[in-house]
Amino acid sequence: MEKLTVQEEQAMQALWKIKGGVVKDILDAYADSQPPYTTLASTMKNLEKKDYVTSRRYGNVYWYEPTISSESYSEKMLNGIIDNYFHSSYQSLVAFFARKEKISQQELEEIVHLIEKKK
Numbered sequence: 001m002e003k004l005t006v007q008e009e010q011a012m013q014a015l016w017k018i019k020g021g022v023v024k025d026i027l028d029a030y031a032d033s034q035p036p037y038t039t040l041a042s043t044m045k046n047l048e049k050k051d052y053v054t055s056r057r058y059g060n061v062y063w064y065e066p067t068i069s070s071e072s073y074s075e076k077m078l079n080g081i082i083d084n085y086f087h088s089s090y091q092s093l094v095a096f097f098a099r100k101e102k103i104s105q106q107e108l109e110e111i112v113h114l115i116e117k118k119k
Contacts, residue, residue, distance in 0.1 A: 001068075001076050002050050007035070011043045012052060012066065012073070020065040 004012060014029035015021070023041050027034045035043070044064050047053045052073075055062040086092040094111070097103040 001073075003077065003080075004047075004050075004052070004073075007039075007043055008047055008050075008052070010035075011040060011047060013070075015053065015064060015066050016070040020063060022061045022063055026064065 010030070010032075011026060013031070014026045018025055018029045021029070023037060023044060026044070027037065027040055034040075044053060044055070044062070048055055048064075051067055053064045054067050055064050057063075082088060082090060082093055086096065094103065094108070098108065
């Protein structure tokens, strides 16, 4: 799966939020500043070429829907980061955050509790 550009990821975030719509709907779903209409329309066509969205034409507008869920995309990208930067080791990932003080003792205990609960 091809990684998205920042612009494409922003468009997908907006589309995931509304689950489907025309370019105007997607623009309205942006959390921050909106790109120009034509820029977003081009971005959506690129996303369709990359198989992240599907479209149906209604008159002179296209209705876009995501072909992958936000959760699936996040999982694939996170797995790529773990594989590339932490040698496929989740332990190395957690240790990294612990060393950088980005995760607290309480959060680590909650993770252990979740793991034990799954057993």
